[in-house]
Each structure stands twice: as C-alpha cells, then as structure tokens.
Amino acid sequence: MNAPAKLPRWAELGLLPLVNLAAALLLSGVIVKVLGESPWAALKLLASGSLGSEENIGYTLYYATNFMFTGLAVAVAYHAGLFNIGGEGQAYVGGLGVGLVALWLGGRAPFLVVLPVAILGGAVFGAAWAFIPAWLQARRGSHIVITTIMFNFIGSALMTYLLVNVLIKPGQQSPETREFGATAFMPAASDLLAKAGIDFSPSPLNLAFVVALGAGALVWVLVWRTRWGYALRVAGQNQAAAVYAGISPPRIIVQSMLLSGALAGCLALNELMGSQHRILIDFPGGAGFVGIAVALMGRNHPAGIFLSAVLFGALAQGGSQLSFDMPKINRDMVVVIQGLVILFCGALENVMRAPLAAVFARLAGRREAEG
Amino acid sequence: MRPIPSVRALVALACLAAGARAADFLPAIVYDMGGKFDRSFNQSASDGAAKFAKDTGIAVRDFEITNAAQREQAMTQFARRGASVIVAIGFDQASAVEAVAKKFPNVKFAIVDGTVDLPNVQSINFREQESSFLCGMAAAMASKTGKVGFVGGMDVPLIRKFALGYVEGVHYVNPAAEVFENMTGTTPAAWNDPTKGAELAKSQFGRGADVVFHAAGGTGLGVMQAAADMGKLSIGCDSNQDYLHPGSVLTSAVKRVDTAVYQTFLGAKNGTWKPGKIYLGLAEDGVGFSLDEHNRKLITPEIEAKLDEARADIIAGKIKVSEYHAQ
C-alpha cells in the first residue's frame, strides 16, 4: 500500500529528471545570489561555457567521455546488485594498462594496432583491480562497498609508487612518464572531422568518445540481449530467484565486476591517450565517483548514462568557465552546484515524485470525471 | 531588477575585451590542485600576486584547477583573452605550459618548480636542498638526543629533495646523528592530513627524536602542533611558520614563491622579463631559514654563527649539497 507513487513512463524518464535539475539549479541560483553574483548571468555562463562554442562543446563531451566509461562501469555492477564504488581505482589502475601499451607500442606500431591492444590493456588491468573485491564478496561475503573503497586507496598508492619510483621520466620533478609515441595518441575530433571536410575547433575531444559510445552499445546488448545479461539481472534483482533458476550468484558477482572494472579501465583511453599523452598522478580526477552519480541519474541504462554523462560534462566544463569569469564563484562553489544536482537527481529523487504524482492523479481524476 | 545583473555581467565582459584590445598589462596565475588557500606553496604564490596587485593597482586574474585537463584549458583561455604573462604554480603544470606556450609564442609564461625549455617560458626553480641543509644543521645542533625527524607530505621527488638536503645538513654537524624519515602518504591527500602528521611526529618523538622538520603542506600543521604539545621542537616549511607555536618552532625553511611571483609580474610589466631557467637558492635569497622574535631564543648566537658560516660556504661552493634526482 505504501509503494512509491506511480508516474507515466514519459514523466518518469523525462519530466522528473528535468524537474529535479530545475530544483537543483534554482537552489544554486539562490546561493549565487547570496554570493553577490547574478544567478541569471551565472546560468547563462554555465550554458554558454558548456555548449556555447565548438570548443566548449568539445570540452563538455571530452569530460562526458570519462563519465560514460565510469557510469557504465557502475551500471553493470548495479544490474548485478553490486555497488561498485571502486571505479576511481579501477580507472586509475586501468590507466596503467593503457599507458604501458601506449609507452610500449606508441611510435612503433600504427595507431590501428595500438588502439585494440590499449583497450585490452585498460580492460585487463581495470578488471584485475575489480577482481579481488569481487572475489572477496563472492566467496567471503566481504562487503563490496568497503573493499572497493579500500582498493581505491591501494590503487592510488600503487600508482604513486610506480610513477615516483619506476615509471617517472628520469631527471624531472613531476611524477609522470615520458610522453607516449605519436601513434598512441587518440586522434582528436577536430582532426578527424577536418578529414571529413568539417571544420571543428580544437579541443581535447577525441576518438575515445566514439569508443565510449560503442561501450554503451555493447553494455546494452550484453545486459539486455544475452542470456548472460539475463542471468546478471536475475541475480541482481533477486538472489533467491537466481538460485532457484540455477544461476550462481557468486559467479555472476565476479563476472560482472570484471566487466565493470574493464569499463572503468577504459577511461584512460580518453584521459591519457586522448589528452595527457602520458601517465600522470591522479589522472582520473574523481571521474570514478562522478560515475556513480551519472549511473544513478541515468537509471543505469546506457542511453540515460549518455545523457547524464553529457550533463555532468557540461557542469564540469560550464562550471570551470563560471569560476573563470566570475571570480566570486570559485571552484568549490562549482562543486557545490554539482553536488546539488547529484542530491536532487539522485538522493532526493522521490521528494519531487510525490507532488508530481499528485498532480498527475488530479489530472487523471479530472479526465475521468469529465469522460 | 532582473536585467541589471546581466547588464553588469556584459559590462564586465566588455571591460575584459576592451582591456585586451588596449594591450594593457594583464597578469594571470594558474594554481595547482591544492588551491590558493593551501597555507603553503600555492598560498605563498597567491600572497605574491596579491602584493603585486596592491602595489601596482593591476588586477591579477587567477584560476584554481580541479582536474588535469583544466590546466591547459585555463592557460589557453588566459592567453586567448590577452594575458600578458601567465604564471603556473607547481611541477605538475609543466606539460600544460609547454603545450600552451607553443601555441601562443607572444605570451610570456613562467612555471614555478618546473622546467620548460621554450623561448617564451621562464622556469623558476628553488634550491630547496640548501635551506633544508641549514635546517638540518639547526636541528642537529638543537637536538639533545642526537635523533631528529623528517615528515614529508606526498612521496614525490620534490619532497625527497628536501629530505636529502636535510639529512646532509644533520650529518654535517653530527655524523652519528640518527634521522627518522616518514612520508605521510602516496595520494594528494597527504598534503592535508594534520592528524596523520601529528601521529607520525609523535611516533618519531617516541623513538627519541626531539626535533622534527616537516615538508608536508597542511599536514605539517599537525606535526608542529604535536611538537608544541609534547614540548619538542619542529621546523616549519615554505613560509615562515615560526609564529604558529612560538618557542616550539625552531625555524622554518622558507621558500620565497611570493617573491618569485611578484618579481615575474613586475619584470614582465617593466620589460625586464627574460625567458630561461632561473634557480633561486641561498645566494639569490630565494630560500633561507627564518629568524624572528618568535624563535630568537631557540637559535642561540652559536647556532646562528654556524648557520651563517655554512650559508656563506654553500654560496661560495665550499659546501656541496646534493640534489635529489629521480633515478
């Protein structure tokens, strides 16, 4: 009797997120106002900063690419009933796989050889980093939320150790590797489009965006169109039913986490091969955590994840423009705005649902009364 | 009421554009992840920028980055909007400076704590090992137990450079002295973990150390607090931190990032700015140890004399302080 209020599907998927987003922006506007800036101008800056020019769109989609990888990683685990908080660590260690391949083959093999090997490298390393928490959950019942958080720290320590002591380019301060060979650079979107005769301003947007879209399609097919995905969803939604159906939940836990880690590990295709061209400290920059919000908001569906990744990309890019042009709004303020979006669209999602459902019920009632 | 704020924003943008057209002097600074209020390195730079703004009346534009991609983005934007000189703080920004400086050969760049070999980039590095050496000497002379400690922030080459100079300074005074070395961590969080800093310092005190030097940013505040609580001595870092716990802070290894930033801006404004590598050590007064009313009683005349002597010897090249090189 106390089930959550029902909404029409279009309202559930389209209207509700928009209402939540609007509420988050409204509250942000109040804060901006308190800080002494104009909310309206800030909103315009946010919009133009993220979508106002080709370059800004490029940056937005570049950030979105990171979020798509980590969002998909969270979603795959979610469908198996697991909360993978370890996207950050898996992306970081996955970057080691991508980076090692790029350092090894960059300049020696053509890009078309480097790319698949690098994808494999990122996937294998990312998956390996997810494997241990998965195994501990499956066989020992250690809670995966805890273990994946711990593995973020361990991954960070491992990567810092490797960058400071092993992989660092000799004779420099910064714990970074040498630059990859040129054939390990992801082609930039501007270059690719130029070949097609389209003029697009340079930005870090690169081919990894397309890889991320491909990964989204792959996740969709795997989860919703294969028997493996079916078993995954059964185990995720109802363990008892999975056992009843002869599906082994521990096996699904390990398999889904491997895929999840592999997806997170591919973030480095965008960040390292696409933009930084070297392995550097802390390159995921929190994208693993943003991925949780992205998946939550995107309803763990690849299409939703694409849209919410673009939204978060726009917030990251527009937010940096905002702090660039409005000195009173510093980067912490931008984090607050992003936090509000996450709060309203994720944690407080049901707050807006009830009033919205009431409106729909009233409308429905009126229609019934008239009809 | 509604249109007014947006008009104001437009005016602000227009001013910015007009400023660029008029080729006024437009200084800009890009801080690293720590942010400009890290009470350490970035903040010191921010003090220099603030002093420049106050002295000349010229506003300094700044940006604090939150992810790696923003470094290049921020510098590009400053350059595109007509910045005359862009200072990047921190070694992590070197590759971004390199990329953007290539694209804007007419804009002056400076990087602090890093090296970029381009005709429009000034690379400012400090000889931290020299001030660390002097602090090591001070520690060894002030120590009664013959045991001293070092607490670093994140384990990166720069901090190892501090540690190496410090250890050499200790052993220069007392070859038999024991030095405990701890790094706080391996993630950027290690720069801002005063609790852990205090724990590490306490464990070093527990093992017999009575002077601990920190090169750990915000973490160091915990180190110094622990020393003050336990009646031991600490040595501050980057800026003069003697005032934090008078009577407990032996001295501070100061690194004049503020002066460097100030001088860079001023040079660029006055036309005396030159590209190339600049090393700021004891000779240039870019690094040093602090001595003021807060630690006057701790640095005895004998210690001061020894330190002054060693300083002169380092400047003269009579004492060679090794520099940490990664591999």
Place this chain on the structure above:
Amino acid sequence: MLDEGGAAVPAPPALELRNIDKRFGAVHANRAVSFAAARGSIHGLIGENGAGKSTLMNIVYGFHRADDGEILVDGRRVDIGSPQDAIAAGIGMVHQHFMLVENFTVLENVVLGVEGGALLRGGLDRARGELEKLARDYGLEVPLDTVVAELPVGLQQRVEILKALYRRAEILILDEPTAVLTPQEAEQLFRMLRLLRDQGKTVVLVTHKLREIMAVTDRVTVMRQGAVVGEVATGTTSPRELAEKMVGRAVLLRVEKGPARPGETLLSVRDLEVRDRFDVARVRGVSFELRAGEIVGVAGVSGNGQSELLEALAGIRMPSRGGIILGGRDLVREQLDPRRRRALGLAHVPEDRLRMGVVTGFSAEDNTILGYHDRAAYNRGLLLNRPAIHAECEREMAAHDVRPALPGLRIAAFSGGNQQKLVLAREIDVDPRVLLIGQPTRGVDIGAIEFIHKKLIALRDAGKALLIVSVELEEILGLADRILVMNAGEIVGEVARADATEEKLGLMMAGVKGEGHA
C-alpha cells in the same frame, strides 16, 4: 437488528463507515464504501486479495486517511489521522504480521507505548494486575514474563489481542488472523472471539476464507474491486453464495477428480536430512516415494521443515545426509544444481512466489524463461531470441487464461493468481516428469484457485508425479491422493485421502504421532 434489551430505539452501530473513498495514484482502492458493525457482534469482511479490505481497515486504524467519507464510533463522528487517534476512539487492531518486539517479555510488549510514566516499574506493576483480570475475563491466559520469541504463534496472537484490550479497545479488528495458525489454534481463537462478543466487544474479522466466515461471524460484508457488493446475516447465506459475490461469477469450491492410478516410482527420497545455516536440522530422516499419476500432499504447520524439504528436492539447498533418486540418478551425491535437475525433468513451483519464483522487476515474458534462459529455443547464437520468448509467453498466457495477456507488462502488475498461473505455466510447459509445488494457491483469488486445481489434477491424470506442500488443509484435502504430515522436521504420519479428516490431520500436525486418537 433489534437491541436485545428490547428498547424502542435501536442502538447506533459500534463502528460505522460512510462513503469511504480512497485512491492511491491511479488505483481506486475504496469506492464509496459504507459498512456498519453492531455492538456485541462478530462482523466478517470478506473479499479477494486486492478487493480493498485491508485498505479500508487501515483507514479505520489511522494508517491511511480517506480521501472522502466519515467514520462513526457509537454514532459519534470521529476524526482518525493516526493509530493513536484510533486507539483513543476505542479501536484496536491485530495485524497479520505481529507488531511485537520479539526479545521483550509479554508484559513489556503490552505496555509498550503506554508505560504511564518515565519509570517503568510502577507502570509494569499496574499493568500486571490489569492484565491478569483481562486474562480471566476473556480466557486469554498468557505467561506474562516469558519472552515473546519463545511463545508459539497462537500465543503471540493472544498478546496482540491483549495489547488492544489493555488499551481499552471496544472494537477489535483482526486482519487474516488464521493464516499462521493450525486448525486447532484457529478454533481456539474463534472461541475467544465469541467470548469477547458475549462480553459486549465488537469484532471485525477480515479474511478471504469462507470457512471462517461461516464458522464464527454474525453478519458478513463482501467487497469486490474496492466496493461493497453485499451484506448479509451469516446464517442466511452459504459459502457458494459468498464466493459468487466475491468473484462475481459462479465458482467451484472443490474440484472434481477421479481416483488416482499410481504408476512407477519416479522420485524416491531416502533418509533425508537438511540443516540450516545455523546447523540446526530442519528436515530429519525423511523418506518417501512419489509415483507417476499421483498427487502427494505434505501437510504441516508453517515452519516444520516442509519448505526446507521442498528446497532440498529442488536443488536449492544441499542436504547434509540422505538421497534423492530421480530416474536412477542420486541428485544429492551428484550435487546437481536446479538447472541440471530441470534438465532431468524435475520442475519446481516455489512456495514463496515473489521471493523466489519470479523477478518482480521483470516483465512477464522475461519471467517466462527464468530457469530456462539457456535453452536453445530461447537463444539465437549469442543473443536471446526475443521474438521466440515473446511468442512463448503469449502462448502460455493464452493456454492458462492469464489476464491481462500482455507479455511486456511487469509481473508485479499482475494479480497473485495470474502470477501463479504464469509460474505454473512455465514449469509445466517443459513437460516435466515430477512437479514440486509449494503453496499452489497462496495469495491466489478463488477464481484462479479453481483453475489451478483443475490444472494440477489434469497433470496427475496425464501421468505426472506431483508433490504439493501447503499449509491450507482444505487444499491438501482437495487435491492430494496421499497425505504426509510433517512436524518438527519429521514425517509423523502418512494418511490415505479416504481416511483423512481435518481433525485427524490437525492432531498430527500438532505433533501427535500415528493414527487414531480422535
């Protein structure tokens, strides 16, 4: 109904509801419901699952607020916005799932929330005296200082009733009170209710069991689809008439069946022992055989090892000892999982449909392949064969009269009966040799019960071996050819259908071994 005192003006009803209307979003749960229960009577409220009985009583008890309508107690309008308001108005409620703190004593549970002061001691002493009096007056003896968790279910229910009476309830609402009781315990409950009525209390009995209505109520109100469809004096009606009112059409209450013709033994169970995760033996040394063309019923009070037995047979639990032989293979020794047991022709309709038998977030068609998702018919290369799955679901829906026949609809949107038909369809569609069925009609409407029972008997007549576990004795008696009775993990007796009576089975369920002992 005349006041017994013979006064000229009839007394107002103890509880009266007028035009209660309630919606949950698009669901119209109560449509202008009017209802009245006379003082000193037992009033039944009957209807199928989802007819709106529980909503109505939850409104009376203050869990929900009606959109429209009014509630009168003894002719006075009352405004009930919370259970506290309801208690203040003299209304008490005993829920289907008890609301007791298991590790508190009976006394502590009773005074919980009405301790009467910051210090517990005084309140407890006062309560003790009062409860002893209540217990004497109404025959509700309960050991006051025993921890609730140690009491049998029937006594726990008494505690709930005491709680209500202690709070000065004049009107007592019981929601499906017999679901957890043995027939004997249920009979005891009814005696208690009659006593309460005779002392002037008003009892509202919410149930979907016709037998109980007939046994204990004075009047009965029938609900269907959120509305009241009739109110009659119990003495003037019959179960058949009530069932027709509930369902809206004529129904068969007991399905006709011919005698069983048992064939070869298909499944034999030998000395089976099953332990739970605390290493407590839940099934102890159970042996029996199941033959083609017969239905064997397992009777027992819930929690006496039937569930564990069923799950062990299906491969969900691994027994700690014993053998399960199907088609010459020992499923225990080979440690076959449910999937491989299915391949050997062992199908399973689980007891708790929503917990195990379906994935509630999935559509009907996705549930069609649960347990069978890797069969060749449902796959095409690496991908699931969606059109084939859809077609299969449509076929099963048509064959089993599932309504609405929409394969894409979420399973949760179907009624319990239609869900059960889908699960049954899925399990019998693969033409198994042995069918294990737990609670075939739990939460299933009367109309669907008839359909399912017919289907099961048809399966028997087609030569399948069926093992049915049910806590509804009526159902066991209606379907089974042979009845095994379980108590405390053991089979305490086997009775042929012809020799079985409800009373005899009830005694065995309570642990009295063997035959006879009437």
